[in-house]
Amino acid sequence: MSGTLAGTGRARQAAAGDLPGGSLAAVRIRGLRRTFGARDVLDGLDLDIAQGEFVALLGASGTGKTTLLRILGALDRHDAGTVLVPETRTVVFQEPRLVPSKKVLGNVTVALPRGPHTRETGRRALAEVGLEGHADAWPGTLSGGEAQRVALARALIREPELLLLDEPFAALDALTRLRMHDLVGELCRRHRPAVLLVTHDVDEAIRLADRVAVLRDGRLATDERIAIDHPRDSADPRFAALRTRLLTELGVHRAEPVPQPTRDTAPATAKESPA
């Protein structure tokens, strides 16, 4: 990889580099440190994400997941280490953060340069998230799931090489969340950005990601490839075994088997009380 810049400061644009296995890196992080007061929230963190790879990041509350995402999105600085990222990166947060004074189409195209095809491009992006009929709606009239789909369209319209998702489904009901999983999985297969998804939902991580990592004590305690074919069935014994391993890694111990999520029940999350 060329263009490596060590030390403090902002995430730097990465040139493609080789990863073990021959794929090209979209993200390369080495020895990342971020300190708040006396606490090293990120403390020597290493992470590679290949181009087009989907990585889910789990970790207890306050372990630094959002901090990492903000550094990758150039919304925060770091104190030490090397952070290489692609030039085009977009972020979707837990709340959709739509501009209330712009209609849906205006929100989707807000970061695009104005041109003769801007509105058409926006309409296509809305169609991809199933909201072509809502172009002229005001954000305040949308449901939570619809507003989050607009946020997703706004993020994807720029064809990012890196898509950063910070608990984007956490505020949605269980059924809408499952539908969003299908949509995000499909959109990511079509657009092929590298993805870092921060979530507390272990099932969401296993269902969507190529790799799942757990952040603890400022570093990745686990970083594991998910070798289960898509679509992934939560009843698959490999799914259940990985879920149990990850929940244990997260310090969530259960006396009884983890309930299988269905379209009627909420998925297992790492925010559930430890036994």
Ligand SMILES: Nc1ncnc2c1ncn2[C@@H]1O[C@H](COP(=O)(O)OP(=O)(O)OP(=O)(O)O)[C@@H](O)[C@H]1O
């Ligand atoms: N700007 C800041 N100033 C001081 N402390 C901060 C700042 N940003 C984050 N922190 C602290 O860093 C730690 C990690 O915060 P962060 O938001 O990254 O956690 P998280 O893993 O995303 O948690 P959650 O799962 O609850 O969203 C927390 O203790 C938080 O209080």
Ligand SMILES: [Mg+2]
């Ligand atoms: Mg967070």
